[in-house]
Amino acid sequence: MKKITTRITPDGTLDVLSQWEVARLAKTSSTQMYDTFRRCALAVLNTGSEMDNTQEVLDAHKDFAVSLIQQERGIKLEITNAPANAFVDGKMVAGIKEHVFAALRDLVYINNELMANCALDMESQEDITNAVFHILRNAGAFKGNERGNLVVCWGGHSIGETEYQYTKKVGYEMGLRGLDICTGCGPGAMKGPMKGAAIAHAKQRQAGRYIGITEPGIIAAESPNPIVNSLIIMPDIEKRLEAFVRTGHGIVVFPGGAGTAEEILYILGILLNPKNQHIPFPLVFTGPKEAAGYFEQIDDFVAKTLGKEAQALYQIIIDDPKAVARAQRDAVEAVQTYRRDNQDAYYFNWLLTIDEDFQRPFKPTHDSMAALNLSKNQPVHKLAANLRKAFSGIVDGNVKADGIKAVAELGPYHISGETDIIEPLDALLKAFVAQKRMKIPTQEYVPCYKIVR
Incomplete structure (x- = not known):
């Protein structure tokens, strides 16, 4: 080499x-x-x-x-x-x-x-949000984005060609409508929307923004794609996720694996918080017709674990890039109106309430994974937070150096909980493995977790 x-x-x-x-x-x-x-x-x-x-x-x-x-x-x-x-x-x-x-x-x-x-206190929820703001501002993330037109795109880094081409089409349609793109900065569903939007922005003679937000633990597994023109490295996964929802004006979710499920549970948990019910935040799940089954599985998992209230927070649009782009454009306009009327910044969502369960870094260990409260005997947004941690641990064991080492030495992480939660979780994870969504498709996947009943 x-x-x-x-x-x-x-x-x-x-x-x-x-x-x-x-x-x-x-x-x-x-x-x-x-x-x-x-x-x-x-x-x-x-x-x-x-x-x-x-x-x-x-x-x-x-x-x-x-x-x-x-x-x-x-x-x-x-x-x-x-x-x-x-x-x-x-x-x-x-x-x-x-x-x-x-x-x-x-x-x-x-x-x-x-x-x-x-002087910021990293034990304070308010100061954690201020830290996220300062990092983004120091990186120049707010320049040129005063219009409030940034769409966050989530999805897998190892998706197939059909799904990848679809992400490009959606990015292209959003770019034609003047929307900028923010992703986790890697390949696959993080690259496709940027690539499509770049072509559309060129047609519209616009200087598009392609913001990539990552963190040190995962960057080697998801190296920045070359379209990113504003790379930002946050200190940990929780601040990375907060940066997405504070800067974004809407979210589009493409097919993915454990990391995408973690992101879905993060945003649903925040939007399920009663303090956030009045805040508009457009959330669209989309993919080509070949991915319809994937989103049926996600929707079924959400229904069985978090309920109809969570399902009402998103819409699923299959095989229609223009409809996705129009939905985001129209919703972003509603977000702009809301922020103007409530004197919130266009470029940073200060009014959104994020509980400490979503802010404090979760360190996946064999003990912390086994201790997760996966039961319905808690507020639904708290359950979403704990499910998010379960998927965060799986990502840790799949691709992060420390997690890979811990699993190699001590065996897979054990995940347990109520049957009504564990069975849908197990079914979703098995579907991810069968569809080769846990690793690059050419590699055989060895689970870093074990569902314990």
Whole structure:
């Protein structure tokens, strides 16, 4: 496998770091911050790879290194043994270089400004939301988005070709209607809508925004796709999810696996909170006709676990990209009106209430997964939060290095609960496995979980 060593400089952003910031990132310091940056940089440089296992990516590039060089006129990064696919004729692709420095920007800001030198209390729900706002603002996420036209697209990173082409068609129709796109930044259903919208924006002579929001634990499994022109790395999955719903004006969900189910349960849990019932938030599930069965399974799972109230929060549109785009355009206009009438910002949904169960980082361990309360003896939005954690643990065991290691050493996570919850959950997970939605389809899936009755 060919690898390249090079030096790169930022273009107009993050030109200067203090000696203290450089020291904290230096390879010789062996800090967690350096290790996190190395992982994120490698993921960016590995764009286009079919690997969706963080540990496999790291193992395949054990000799990869990135070092900061402080200069009077700014900084340079020295990158050693980088994947050759990040270069054209020996020169790094501009978008990939931009993403490398976006990763550096966010990690420097989060670790040095937000966590170390900020008065925000990360135990406070209000301050967690403020932290999400500050990270997004520092990354420039609010520039050019005052119109309130950002549609968040969720879905699987390893979907088939038919589903991928459908996501492009939906993105194209939304782009024609002046809507910008935000996704988890990876391949598959995260790339397709951006690619389609980019063509539509070009036709309309618009400068589209393609925001990709990720987090260090999953970025290697979902390397940023090249359409992303605003990459943002949040500190953990909970802040990533909050960033989606605070900045987005509507959500479109395409077919996916455990990660997509986690996202669905996250937004349903928030919208089921009685404090949010008056807030408009358009939510559409869509796919080609071949995916009709997938959404029937999702709808059946929601009905059996969360009930009709949850089903009423979304609409399912099958095989009709124009209808999806029109629904989002019309709903986004209603969102704009609501925010204007209630003096909320167009670019950040301050009025939305997010419970601490959705804000505090959930660390999947064998004990925490076994202890999840999967029963109906709790408010429905609390049940949604616990189901979200179950799927978060499955994602952790599927693709994240720490989770993969824990499952390899201690066996699969055990998930238990009431029969009325566990049986629909087991049926949905079995369907995901049968449809090869847990991993890249060419790989055999070994479950990282066990349903215990």
